[in-house]
Amino acid sequence: MGAVLFGLFAILLILGIPVAFVLALSSIGALVFADYPLVVLGQRFFTALDSFPFMAIPLFMLAGSIMGHGGITRRIIDFALSIVGNIRGALSHVVATSGIMMGGISGSGVADTAALGSIMVPEMKRRKYDPGFSAALVAASGSIGLIIPPSIALIIYGVATQSSIGDLFIAGIIPGVLIGLGFFIYSYFVARKNNYPKEGKVSFHGIWTSFKKAIWALLMPIIIIFGIRGGVFTATEGGAIISVYAFLISAFVYKEIKFKDIPKIFFDAAISTAVISTIIAATTLFSWLLSSEQIPQQITASLLGITENPIILLLLINVILLICGMFLDSGPAILLLAPILAPVSASLGLDPVQFGLIMVINLTIGLLTPPVGTSMYVASNISGVPVMQLSKKLMPFWFIMIAVLLLVTFIPGITTFFIEN
Template sequence: MTLALFLSLIFFFIINIPIAISIALASIAAILVKGNIPLVVVVQKMFTATDSFPLMAVPFFILAGSLMEFGGISRRLVDFANTIVGRLSGGLALVSIIASMFFGAISGAAAATVAAIGTILIPAMVRRGYDRSFATAVQATAGTLGVMIPPSIPMVIYGVLTGVSIGALFIGGILPGILVGVSLMLVAYKISKDRGYKGDEKVGFNKILMAFKDAILALLMPVIILGGIYGGVFTPTEAAVVAVVYGFIIGFFIYKELKLEHLKDILTNAVVSTAMIMFIIATASVFGWLLASEQIPQVVANALLSISRNPIVILALINILLLFIGTFMETVAAIIILVPVFLPVITQIGVDPLHFGLIIVVNLAIGMVTPPLGVCLFVGCGIANIKLEDITRAVWPFLIAMIVDIILITYIPAISTFLPKMLGM
């Protein structure tokens, strides 16, 4: 059955069937080969996987991100970031990264971050003389900060699977997200300096203060979300609902840029995105159950531990595998399938599951901008109206910086665990 499962999955990938349907068809094929499992089990497992209160955070964080985009909040975040770093060489590239960090602290999704900030800044960078592929590469890689900086939909999925506190994962993701953000800024600054991309004129303190006042309500959102979770006021799922209500009030009643006619597009986007994620979760759970029934996690654990019991070696091997898988598999599906496989291994070598969760999230985020199938690359190329091959060369300096970051995050656990431990989580 195991052979049928993997061969059929590879075949469906090759003929370009969507990931969720490929996983479902491969699972059904394996069940038919085994012959003693009724197909109704597929439906039962799919329903059980999505029947989860914590997973309700997913549609609400998606909806909150859409409300922020249409409500004028992304533009205000860009304006505020521009007053901070816009005067430096490559100022707009740096603004793109900082604004993505701010927006990532609201949306929890990478593609949404690329779309929300990229529609503003990619055309702006091109108009200022930036190379189109460079501008797209900056925004695509910056978009991955949407899943590293809390709230994060992949962190929610990991927490549901492992029982690790989602609040602790959110807090733990702050420093890794900042590390990656700063690294991307350094690369963008160096390239911009070499190419002569100049910044804006220096702005006075009063203009910075005005931009801050205009963006303060947007900047308060992650404070409310994380503060409410840590303070025990609400759960991560309830925090997502609070984010939706807050985003609607700010966009509709205060900024007054969110219109009733926008709601159709906002809700449609949220429903479609949620349906895609939930379908992947449902089908991947069946795939994961079949792997568990064939004791694949134990086989993988034994194979890895037979190579070495040194945590440094094991984590290096896992990182390599995650980086490879992230290039062609959707993040949510990869988490659901791989976490049950690797969790027994990291438990035996003494790695904190919280730390490991952030290793997985950052690794798979890198996959979102790794050719040929990085989802953030496709979103960025769509905005910039360029082909994928045009961006491939431009994205590599940023990818190298992110790989260095994941090495640091992997082998310096305090980057992930310091804040949760300090806050007693």
Template sequence: MAAILFGLFLVLLILGVPIGFVLALSSVGAMFSADYPLVILSQRLFTALDSFPFMAIPLFMLAGSIMSHGGITKRIVDFALSIFGNIKGALAHVVATSGIMMGGISGSGVADTAALGAVMVPEMKKRKYDAGFSAALVAASGSIGLIIPPSIALIIYGVTTQSSIGDLFVAGIIPGVAIGVGFFIYSYFVARKKDYPKEGKVSAKGVWTSFKKAVWSLLMPVIIILGIRGGVFTATEGGAIISVYAFFISAFIYKEIKLKDIPKIFYDAALSTAVISTIIASTSLFGWLLSSEQIPQKITAFLLGITDNPILLLLIINLLLLIVGMFLDSGPAIMLLAPILAPVAQSLGVDMVQFGIIMVINLTIGLLTPPVGTSMYVASNVSGVPIMRLAKKLMPFWLIMITVLLLITFIPGITTMVIQ
């Protein structure tokens, strides 16, 4: 049965079938081969979605859709520009900084990449920035949204492993900011080398003016993190609160959303939710079949049988996650691998919150790597830069993220000190 399950999975993946259908069809094929009752199919698909924590996903999707239509991205970019306008390559620094700020709002690396790309790539082209560098920076900075709370990937990990979503959110702040700062530093040296332009003088008055316009947007991640960590509301309730808040400031303070925009906003959110829900449901079925065949236990025993050196085992796990991230998006990868790898990590004394951040950073790098890097494809479409050229320009960004990943892996206090 396992051979048919994995064989169908690989064939369908190579053929380019969407991952939700790959998981579902390979599971159905394996069930037929092993004479499993087909009633399990409907049970697993619906049970997977019958989860209160998972309700946070459509709500944060709605908040992200409102953000993209409501002028929130523009005000964050303007605020960042008011701070860094006097530095060479100001627009590059604005992209890196905006990626950090937007990561605390939408929860989706792909959505942030699309929003940043639509606003910043045309402006960078006008100022003669290298197109490959611009696209790579937008893709990498946008992907930080998968790490900084509220992260949909961290919600999925928390539900899958029964870890505290509030702790995961707090633990993701330092790694996400560290990666963004790394992008900022790299951009500074590129800007100096290429002599990219400044964007005007920085003044206290200008910063204060742009801050007042952006403050309502900047409060969104603060509300989410403090609310969840303070026990005021759950992650799901936080999604509802932040959606209402985003709509209020977009419609009544920024006045960017009109009545005619509402159907489009809900349609975009519903479409994104449908895609993720399909993946979650089919991953649950696939994972149940793996468990019934005791494949996770066999993989755990195999990994522990390779070596008892914890450093080497953690490196192997990271390498495995990096490879998987090249082919699977974060959602299905987490749901498939977290039940398998979490017990191995626990046996090595790794905190489950720390392991969640390790897993998400690995899979975030996967958003930026061929052949299935979603953020990379979004940036390529927005900028017109071919995929292979973009992949080459992304290499320094991979190195920055891998450096932070190794620090998180071998210095647990970076993530755990903030949740003690």
């Protein structure tokens, strides 16, 4: 049955069918081939979505939709500009800084890329920045949202492996900031080389003024992280709390959401949730079939049989995840690969939280690589830069992320420092 399952999966994927339908159709084909009762299909789909932790996803999607309509993104960008405005290439540094700040609010790399790109790409174009560099920076900085809490990918990994979502959120802070700082440093050298403009003087008054305007937005990740980590509420309850908070701030403090906007906000969140829910349901059925054939155990044994050197095995796992990230979005990739590779990482002595960050960073790089790099395509559509040209401009950002990935892989303290202290 395994050959039928993987064979159908490969064929349907090559034909360009959306991943959710590839997973569902290949699973149905395997069920029919193995003479399983088709009632299993409905049972697995229902079981996959009948989960309290998964309720966090639509709630954070709603919070992200409110944030996009409520002027929160613009105030974060204005605050970032007030800090780095006197540095050459200030707008590029604003993008990198905003990527870190926004990652702690929306939880979605693609959403952050779209929000940053729609505002920053036209501004950078107006100031004669290289279009390819601008689009690459926006795509890479926006993708940090998959690592910085409250990441949707970390929630999915936590549910899939029964790991603490609060610990995963805390563990994502240092790697996300390191990646953002790497982008900042690279952008500085590019700006110096091309003589990109400064955006004015930095003053305490300017920083304080923009901070006061952005303070309500900047409090959102603090509420989420400390609330979940402190045991005040669960990740799901945190999604509900932050959605209400975002609406109250956007409607009554910033006054940029009217009641007539509410249907559109909920519709956008519902569409995003429906896409992810379909993928989760289909992936759960696919994973159940893998487990029923003991394929994860076979793969684990095969990997451990290649070599006993933990360094080589960790590098091999990273290569597998990087390749999978090039073809699968983060959600289905995590649900497919976490049950298979988590036992291997555990046998190597890796903390489940550390391995979660290894997996998510690998898949974040996949957002920026062809052929299925979602953030890359979003940035390409916004900027008008062809995908192949954008891929070349993204290469330095890949190397920065891979460098941080290797640090996370071989220095556990980067992910566990805040958890243990």
